[in-house]
Amino acid sequence: MLTRDFPRVREREILRIAGELGGADAASAANLARHEVLKWAATQFGAPLPTNASEADAFEIFRGGRTCIATGLVDDQRTLWALRVDRPDANVAERTWTTEVTLGYAPGNGRALFSLRLLVGTPEEELLIEPAVPAVLRQVATACGLLQGGVPLASAPWTVTSEQDAEDLVEQLLRPNRTITYLVCTVPDGEVSPLINAPVLAKVMLGLARVVIVPSAHTWVLTRQLGKSLSVYNGAARAYLPGFSLDANPVAHRLFLVNWKPGEDRARAAATALRWMAANESTRRLQLGSDVLAFADVRQASLDHERERLRQSGSADKDQLVAALAQIAALKDDLRRAADTQQWLSDEHAHAEERAQTLEQQLHGAHDRIQHLTNQIKARGDVPDTGLPLPTTWAEFANWCDQVLSGRVALEASARREVRSAQFEAPQEAARCLLWLGDEYRDSRINGGDGDLRKPIAEGIHNDRCGADSFDYTGSNGRVTVEWHIKNGGNTRDPRRCLRIYYYWDETSQMVMVVSMPAHRRTGAT
Template sequence: MQFVYAAHVPVAPRPGSDMTPDEGFRSVVAGWAKGRLGIQIDDWRAGQAEGRNAQAQWVTLDGDAGRLRRLEVSHTDPAGPWSWRIVTWLGEASGSSWLRIRIGLDPKVDGIVMDPNISVGAPRFIQALGEQFTLTIDGRELGSWWQVSESGVRSYVQFLESPERRLPVVAITRQPSTPAPVAPEQLARRLAGIAHVAAVEPAATYGVSDAITPTRSVFGGAVRLYWPGFRRDSRPYSHPLFMPSGRYLHSDSFVDDLAARLGRSAGLFLGPPQLEGELRREEVLRGAEEARRKQEERQQRQQEAKEKAAGGLSAEEFEIFSRDFEAEAARRAELEERVAELELSLEEERELRIRQESAHREAWQSLAGGASDSTVSIAAVEPPHEREPETVREAVEIAASRCPDLVFTQSAYESADESQFGSPKDVLRDLLLLQDVAQQWASGTMGGDFRTAFDGRHSNFRSGISQTAATQYGNDYTVSYNGTTVQMGPHLCRGGVGAPPTILRIYWYKDDATKKLVVGHVGRKLRDESNPN
């Protein structure tokens, strides 16, 4: 069984509605089963039925722990050698209601490895329930999306970093003059129950980058996935970034792949609800108690029969009572053994859940950057630093991971994306040199000024920009940093004239307060008197 979708959704009545979640669930799900599969559900207490290439069984469990309705449907898929299994629960406990769904594939053949090539999303009956009830996860309504403007950056970042967040966040961005690569409303409907969707406006991406650093932010038409447990010091590679190169982000394949990845992750972390095990245990215990009561009644009748036998009861009547007593005693012993097995199974399940929850927490912490550098499984996710970059953007990303005394702004990544410079390894070499000089400056071991530090190591260091560049083209050299704007000046040069692939400029701002060099541009030569265009 491969689970490809799972969701756990709290359910609450909408204001002014008299319909209970239980009434809505029975109405909507029964209508879906009949219309979609031809399965008729009349009595929700327990039953089973067959429909159009489909089978279903359902049961209602009641007890001190709460109430649970469970429906399991299996139906064959005419498009492939597998069948679908959909299990849905409506639970009521401690005054609240929730819905849980798991969708899986059962292969009809053994030993064949193939790509199912399926499209998975939230079942249609969830949308129908959402029209009648309030379905929320992490305080956000199911299937909705929100637009992050400049004024909403703070609350958005707080949501990303919230330790209580249960679902991933898919952040979509766009260029100022173009639409997003994927429509947020379409993606939100497809990922309902397994991820939140946020569309970050271009102007807001700068504030987000300032808050969580550009290496962990997303901008310029890219899409990023933030797993639960994200922090501003998390490993960037643990939260996948999808770049806007090519047509992939604009295709249905991207949405399908993302839904499949998130659906499988949800299926791994959401199993059968614990309430079901508790209610089944109560059911067995009630059966054992009823058997005990009946046995006591039979013992009483047998005792009366013995006494009566002494006064003339026939041997045949006494034999009948004896057989009944022995049969009931055997049934009680069987039930008591079953209860003991269930109690052992529940205890083992409880211990397993505790271990799983602990492992899950450690896994999320590792994925979010909480693991030490010695963690082999997580360290393997991050590309080895020894590799040579293939693009200017990759050179900046590698440098950002290796240069603690440099700060790379969002504009540094944007300029790197646009750069046509033909030797990314030289870009990385210059950035590593800049880190070495920055470390000397921060530690007070430079032994002179920046020109002295670069002397003999790089022939094209410039300590500032011209007066014309600073006044006439000042906006080109201004970047957003720590919630304010600063003007870059010092820079390294490669190439002076010629085609763009031969020209590189790395501009930075010197932050005297933090002793950091703030890199704001890695790419083409910015405008000045010799380069007015």
């Protein structure tokens, strides 16, 4: 008899949301929110829920492949209530959606808390969906009000209408304690709205991201404040994740170019990618057990509480046994779900490692190609960087380095921070020094040199050892010792006239890594 191996159904988490319920009376707010959640749950079944559901009692319903389970806990310290709904996908066989909602408050300790998780169980290797918050979230937000960080959630995008609005947006993006993703959609020149449907995006990302529309007349503020490499303009969209700063890696806060080219639905693809970025950030940032309470945790706490109550009240052994068996059954269900999640995480880790290795191979290939083309140019007697435009301001310096010196010279995060506030009066002079590092110095290292190039590289500018100013640095390549720098002559420490470029050679990437510039670095010796 032939047997067929069917794909295993695995459960994976799509998104998490945490917030506070509106209203100063936590108990009333939680009761109102529970009423709205139960109304939504009834629509998932197409039939009324048990009459005791409105009283916050525990219940279970199984009907037509759908389940609805509620549990709760009330003691002297807290009141908790949680509900989980499982329902099959309307279009894809064997795909099941799970929505978990938890409400809770501590008497006399602020507002009631709300959290939500969306999970999916499916045998699909590639999940082709567009993440969106469940309708129950919008229902609760409308009826009860939901806040994050004291700010009410809005299901409509924020449209920047003035230079001050744009300044406020930059200030919000750079807040170190920001906890929500910003999806910034710009309007192309000559148009009145973004190419991405921002109102729909704001609706489906409620609680996950704040959607912002920036007309073309105000995008220059972002470019001036953030620099070209971290800005967004000309109809593009960008996801600014929590933790964004002026020295952030532009790749981490991804930019999406959108156009009107016939036959390409790049706006739809960009919107889908933005949804995934916000959803993935929520599962990465919000911690289970602290920011978000899982249904399983509430159920186990409730069952523990009930068993302890029965024990202390001297209930019959039969009643205690029933409670114990109920807890065992719940633990088995939680264990199965946890195993599915663990398998999914393991598979995702393997896929991520494979993608990282592929990208690393592609990067090495690109570097080899750049070196090959550079050698061809030199073989013809030409100088590769002749005629290149040099940055005239420090605001554009990091972006210039990324574009012109890619694969040859890179600014570490510390150097990126410093060049944005640099006072050295000649950014073009500093740029020429980096070109020397990316050309003559790098060639000497690739061809077997030890990097001991103590020599003048321009009038009044030398490459030399740091000497007593050498220092250890921990950056993108781990801990290294920085022993070389480029410096100009004179004994001045005036940051307007003093030039210092501290760097090291990374053998793995075959690149020069600049860790500090353009000012003299304070060390133990100085």
